[in-house]
Structures are given as structure tokens and as C-alpha cells.
Amino acid sequence: MTITPVSRKPMSFVVPVVALSGAVAGLLVGTANGSAALGILIGAVVLAGLAVLFMTVLTDKRMGRWLTLAIFTLAGFFLGGLSGLVVGLLFGWFFGWLIYWLAEGRYRASLPPYTTPMQVLWHYTFRVICGAIFLFLITPILVVMPLSFNAQDFFTFTPEMLRLDPAGYSLKHYVDFFTNPDWQNAVWNSVTIAPVATLLSVGFGTLAAIGLSQPHVPFRQVIMAILISPMIVPLIISAAGMYFFYSRIGLQGTYLGVVLAHAALGIPFVIITVTATLVGFDRSLTRAAANMGANPVTTFFRVQMPLILPGVIAGGLFAFITSFDEVVVVLFVGSAGQKTLPWQMFTGLREQISPTILAVATILVVLSIMLLTTVELLRRRSERLRGLSPG
């Protein structure tokens, strides 16, 4: 594969780069231990020293990598116990690899031979930036997961947890979630409200999108703007308006009221996604169907619906998530009898900072990952069956 010639790099290049990466690692460890500046200094010095050592004395690569791993693991263990050991293991593995990767110039191997140094630099900088953004997005979600197994009733990594002591962990917040009637009621309410609201949004939204895509409908832009306004108007305004309107007609504090309110919030998503798919829809197909004797309903279900289905499903998913995640409108339109999961999490977080919320969050994250994976697998399977993609 490799067509780019690989050559060893001078120390004047490798040592500063390795020291820089050591400084970044030192910044993380140092901040956690109280002194960022000291961390940067120690990290840079240690890594620079290692790089010099490996490039002059210890040229045996395997030996060097094992040595780095051992040093970092032991240092981590003595400084931070069991969890320090894990961190040390990761750092040792990474830096052992990094030093030789740089020193042997292998970082150029996967790039075309004509790339300039600036292009190489940008190639890797770009990847580091992407990785950092990914980390920034995902860390808050990952952090709550171990905390949900906390044996204490606080949002705190206890010393026992950091030592990876089994006594610091427990499933009691999960037990609380599955046995506490408040939480179970909230789950039941969410599960009964969201699908019905989704069905209503999908039904009305699809019909509206089809109607609004007919060229002869008058005031199309105005009607469209009104229908998607719940997405644009600040939620709190919609919620307050709905509260007073629904109170007058006796819908406030009822199951039906919450379902209708959530349907109104979901309709814009369905309209937008379905309108987008309708742009690519060939109208002559419906005329052909009519020409062959199909009535409009048959035409819709047999011809149009299958073609716009991806847009309908995407809109439905958005509508479902809107209803399932929604807390502002339900606080206004619902009463305590319609307490949904987000409402329960909201009050739980305000009145009592209980890790049960983290347990619920973890369960929801795992569920959504499973849901998305299933959808993706099904999509690939159907593509394979249709012969659109190999393998």
C-alpha cells in the first residue's frame, strides 16, 4: 500500500512535538490534581526526556514501548491507585506508540508523497480538532453513566468510586427508578402520550404537506408559515397561550390536552421533512395512476406514500422525540396527573439532586443507541435486499 518513502526524523522535530503532547496530557492530569502549570511542565519534561532516550539509546522499538507502558502504569498506580493505573496504562500505550510513530516518520505513510509539510500538519490538526469536538460533545453524556452507579445519593465521584472499589458502586438508583411509583407513572405517561401525539402529527402533517405542495392552493406561503410557527415562536409563549386557551375549553390538565399540544409541536417537523421529499416526487405518477383507474385514496397509499415514506418516518421520529423530551408545554398544559418523564426529571433535579435522574438518563441513552442502531441495520438490510449496496 505504502508508496510514500518513510525516513527517520531528526530529534529537533520529534522532541518538541512529543513534549507538546506531553504538556497537553500534563495539563489534564495537573488540573485534576490542583496545579495545571506544574502538570504542563512535568508532562513536557518527562516526554521530551523519553523521546531523547528512545532515539539515542533504546532504539529497540518493542523494548521501548513495553518500558513506557510499564513506567506510566506504575507511576499511575502509585499516584492514583487503581484508577491511576488505568489512566497510566492508556497514556503509556499512547506515548510509546507516538514517539516511534513520529521518530520513524511513519505519519507520512498514509499520505501521498507530494504533500507539503503544511499539508501534513493540517491533515493531522484537522483530525485532532474533529476528535476534540467529538470529545466535547460526548463527554457530558459519558460522565453521567458511571455516576448513575453511585452508592451515595449525590452527584459526586466518591473516593471509593475513584479507587474502583466495588463498595462505591450500587444499582440502588436503578432499583429506585423501577420501584418508585412516581417514576413509573411518569414513564407510563410519556409512553402513552408520545406515540399518540406522533400519530396525530404524522397524519395531519403529511396531509398538510401534500395539500400545500399543490400549486393551485391559495395563500400557500401564509398557511405554511402559520403551521410551522410552533417551531419558531419561543416555546414558553406557545405554552402560555395554550394554557389559557385550553383552560377555557376544558382541555387543560387532561390527557387529550397534552396529546393535542404535543401534536401541534410535532406537526411542523413532519411538514418540513415531507415537503422536502415531495420536491423530488414526480407528479406524472399520480396522473398515470388516475389514468389507469385508481381513485385518489388508492393512488395515495399505493403510489405516493411508498415514495415519500422516508420523509414521513423522519418527521415522525422528530415528532416523537419532541413529545418525549418536551418539558415546558407539559408543565403548562398538563396537571400532576400527566407528569411525563422530563417533568419528573425536572422536578427531581430541582428539589432533590438524586442520582436516580442519572440512572434514567443512562437508560434513555442506551435505549436511543439501540433504537438508532436498529433503524440503521434495517436500512442497510433493505438496501442490500434492493441491491443498492454491496455486502
Place this chain on the structure above:
Amino acid sequence: MKLTTTLFATAALAVSTGAAISESHMAKEMTIVSWGGAYSNSQQKAYSDPYSAMTGVKIINDESSAEAVAKLRAMNEAGNVTWDVVDVVASDAIRLCDEGLAMEINADKQLAPAPDGTPASEDFGSLRVSDCFIPQIVYSTTFGYRTDMVGDTPPTKICDVFDTKKYPGKRALEKRPINNMEWALLCDGVPKDKVYDVLATPEGQERALAKLDTIKKDVIWWSAGADTPQLLADGEIVMGSTYNGRLFSLIVEQKQPVAMLWDAQVFDLDGWIIPTGLSPERQARALDFVRFATDTQRLADQAKYISYGPARKSSAPLVGKHATLGIDMAPYMPTDPKNAKNTFLYNYEFWADYRDDIDAKFQAWLAK
């Protein structure tokens, strides 16, 4: 009166009487609004569960007491009151009563007398600060400190909170002027009985803020009762103010290295109100519930689950041991003589008159 006495005499009779009075003219479902957390749990166990068992009424809990005033105003405006009984602090009860959003209660007619026949108005005494307010508990806002962060000389005086040299570290204070201004003046040398006189003047308010200024950079401001316990458990703060029941739960139930600083604790009251605008069936049900939940035995029962003092004089001797831990509750009560050596009573009238003004100054000071 006879009926209620019998009601608690025998359990069997209680069940049948309950069934008899709950028919036809009372609603079968009610929404009770409270604060959530450990406090709502104690009410659930002491009041709601026995009441549901006795009458078969379905009770729905709403944890919205923090915004009770705003929500009741909105409900009233929309003409659709969905709450039946609401737990509020005394100052909110006074406001709701003044605005006509809470119904007036005739204590002697509509609330249960003490077991010895003392009428309810006497049993509650001065704690009934408004005609709409049915007192439930006496709680206090006081300080907790980390025992492992204060060295060998734990704080004993309120003014230790202002002493950042002796007790370095962050402190948590509530993000509002109430209590903080009083404590600041006390520690600036104002005698206890003069605090509100001083605080009524602009110079006094400046003086209190100037005192708070000395620790401002060390303060973490909290707005929910659960914040301080979390910060103490984290070791983020060395001391912080919160409701004494939250600290009890932190110390006794969660076994955290925290102790109470009772000095200059501020007493306040919490109790029930019944909103106006309920249908006759729902109002009858709400009154029936409140009569049950604020009788002598029920109020004493709540103290089994949380360390707040019952509002009736006749309940005090009945306060016993914690329901699950079996420890004596009396030493954890804010009203216990040992804890109540130096207390401060929240002045409702003062804050009703000066709240808006001082709030504005406090918020401006915070933003500086």
C-alpha cells in the same frame, strides 16, 4: 368534635366512618401540591397514605410549591384551579390570602381540636399567622459544616460564617436577602432586637451588604434546598445554609461528615392552604383532608420521618423515634431546647413591607 375523637380511637371505626363520609358529596380524587424530596415523602407516609387507605381517595402529588403563588394566580385567571391542597411557606400563605386566592379557614370549626379538647386556634396559638394558613411544621434555616474541614475548633457562632481567616473555604448562602441580611447585621454588632429597626433604614441595608461584601468572593449562592447538601457532600464548601431537615437527612441518613451549627437559626413556618374557586365537592374533600392531616397525632407522625417540629403544642410530647433508624428525633428538632438557645424569628410583616425594595438592592449588589 365527638366524631373525630372516635375516629382515632379505634381503627375499625375509622375505616367505616371514613367510607361513610367520603360518599357522594366529596371528590374521589385530589391533587396535593408540596415541595418534593424528603419532605414530600414524610407527608406521603404520615398523611396521604393513611388518608387514602381510610377513604379510598386517589391522591396525585405535584411538586410545585416553589412557584405556588405564580401558578395559583394563573389558574385563577384562567378559571381552572386544578390543585386541591397546597403546601406553602407562611409568607406565601399571607400573600395568597391577601389576594383572595386562598380560602379562609375557621380553625375552631374546621380543624380538629387537641385530644384534651383544647380548640385548634389555641393549640396552634401564634403560629397561625394568617386566616387562610393551617400551620403544619416549624422549620429553621441554619448552617451545616464539614467536620473534616474546620480543624479542631468547629464553628459555634453564626459569626464564624463571616470569619474567612479562621474557616477558609467557600460557603453556600441562599440567593435572596432574607436571612442573609439579618445574619450580616447580627455579626456586624447589631443587637438581636434591633436588627429589623436597622434593616428598615437605607443605611442599615447598606451596612448589611457591606458585611456580606467581606465574604462575597467566598460565597456560592444556592436557590434550591438540595444544593447545599450536594455541595457539602462534594466537599466544595466548608459550610452552608439550608433547611434543617435537609441537613438531618445528610448527617443521619446519608452519614456524611457534616454537623449542625444551630446558632441564630431562623424559624419559619410551613403549612397548608386551600385555593379558592374549587367546586363544592372538591372543597369538601380538601377540608376533610386538611382536618385529618393537621390533627395532633398526624402532625406528630410526620416528625418520625423528618426533623421538623410539629406546629401544634399538643403534638410535641408525642414526637418519638425515627421510623426506620429508630433514633430519638427530639435532639434533631429545631425547637429542642439545646438547639434553640439562640434563635431568630422571621419577621413576616417586615419582609412583606420591605421585600421588593431590599430584593432589588440585593440583586444589584450581587451583580456588582
